[in-house]
Amino acid sequence: MAFYxxxxxxxxxxxxLADNYAxxxxxxxxxxxxxxxDSIYLGFGDAIWFSDAIFKPAVPPHNQPVFAGTPxxxxxxxxxxxxxxxxxxxxYNQDGYGAGGxxxxxxxxxxxxxxxxxxxxxVFSVQSYLASLPYQVDPxxxxxxxxxxxxxxxxxxxxxxxxxxxxxxNNTPFTIPPVNQRSIGDVMIAAGLPWAYYGDQWDAYLxxxxxxxxxTVGGNSDQYCNICNPFQYQESIMAHPEIRxxxxxxxxxxxxxxxxxxxxAVSYVKPSGWVDGHxxxxxxxxxxxxxxxxxxxxxxxxxxxxxxxxxxxxxxxGGYYDSGYVQAxxxxxxxxxxxxxxxxPFTKAGHISHTYTDHVSILKFIxxxxxxxxxxxxxxxxxxxxxxxxxxxxxxxxxxxxxxxIGDLTDLFTFGH
Numbered sequence: 001m002a003f004y005x006x007x008x009x010x011x012x013x014x015x016x017l018a019d020n021y022a023x024x025x026x027x028x029x030x031x032x033x034x035x036x037x038d039s040i041y042l043g044f045g046d047a048i049w050f051s052d053a054i055f056k057p058a059v060p061p062h063n064q065p066v067f068a069g070t071p072x073x074x075x076x077x078x079x080x081x082x083x084x085x086x087x088x089x090x091x092y093n094q095d096g097y098g099a100g101g102x103x104x105x106x107x108x109x110x111x112x113x114x115x116x117x118x119x120x121x122x123v124f125s126v127q128s129y130l131a132s133l134p135y136q137v138d139p140x141x142x143x144x145x146x147x148x149x150x151x152x153x154x155x156x157x158x159x160x161x162x163x164x165x166x167x168x169x170n171n172t173p174f175t176i177p178p179v180n181q182r183s184i185g186d187v188m189i190a191a192g193l194p195w196a197y198y199g200d201q202w203d204a205y206l207x208x209x210x211x212x213x214x215x216t217v218g219g220n221s222d223q224y225c226n227i228c229n230p231f232q233y234q235e236s237i238m239a240h241p242e243i244r245x246x247x248x249x250x251x252x253x254x255x256x257x258x259x260x261x262x263x264x265a266v267s268y269v270k271p272s273g274w275v276d277g278h279x280x281x282x283x284x285x286x287x288x289x290x291x292x293x294x295x296x297x298x299x300x301x302x303x304x305x306x307x308x309x310x311x312x313x314x315x316x317x318g319g320y321y322d323s324g325y326v327q328a329x330x331x332x333x334x335x336x337x338x339x340x341x342x343x344x345p346f347t348k349a350g351h352i353s354h355t356y357t358d359h360v361s362i363l364k365f366i367x368x369x370x371x372x373x374x375x376x377x378x379x380x381x382x383x384x385x386x387x388x389x390x391x392x393x394x395x396x397x398x399x400x401x402x403x404x405x406i407g408d409l410t411d412l413f414t415f416g417h
Contacts, residue, residue, distance in 0.1 A: 013288040022347035022412040028358040029316040029335035036151035036227035038316040042359040043183040043230025045379035049145040055180040057144045060112045066173040074106040080113040082122040101172030111150040115141035139331040152176045156238035157209040170210035178235045194264035200272035202250040223273030258297045309344035329404040346413045354397040355407040364408035
């Protein structure tokens, strides 16, 4: 958590982009969770759930032993129980990532919820809140499904091997099994639209799937973020070598594609932990440098720059309080406001959008721009664009009158010029 005073010179490149391109002051993290859950929405437009080996809904480990016969052996309860522990300050019965793993005994780990069960801990209060709203909200909680609420490792390693069934001492049982839910990646593949996910340090991760060099100093370090890649949870992409190697790339491939003019139509780009601006492990000026390198490379290729929009945002707001309006879209979110800047020749300098949006709005923009279908019948990209009361055009522009609703980000652009 930090305070930046741009009028006094803080975050100068961020201010430069905001002054010269377009931004939103009503853009939100899509879920009340951490990096993993909010990144999942950036690919799926939906929460993902625990399944068995044939992708049927199943119950996660619930007060039962895991990793028997290894140093990681222990009893875990991966089902969420957010009821407060008596006489404690901000401690809960079962809430979080779990303890141990990576060579030590494991315990705890509640991050799944069967939110269709009103008797499950923590569920009734959320259901009651949604039912109290002046507009109708579908919780999107299918019966018998245990949805992931926080940061668990994805079901695949970068090489396509199953991370959930891997009992290597350097692995962790706090890993969601592979999922077969559709993502925007499947939609783009079906439409023949070229795309790629460029993860900083991906190549290093391929040669170090347990990230044994994580946090070390020197040229062998890698800080690839596996929970940030929504497609790494997916069977349809990760389990098929020809698909995985086509769409999963390193940022070194991104830089080459920009310079060679071979960038695909849609590119996801994620910096490493060293330069992602995350408190404690990075700094915001390092993230600014990462963004600037990409913007400068694109602008140095006039043909590419003439048809490009670069969306700059963060995964989530860190759980800190924000006074901006938060719209309830389903059981899982939305969450608080986060930054969004769009860098493109099709934006108007200094324009600020007040339209209500979140990460799924980027998916809606992709679908709008290339005339693609929505991901599924229940994914959030089916929500309408926000509207205002035509009889009161001076009403609150931040609050949709047709909620739940999220925009498609097209009002950040001036395509006419």
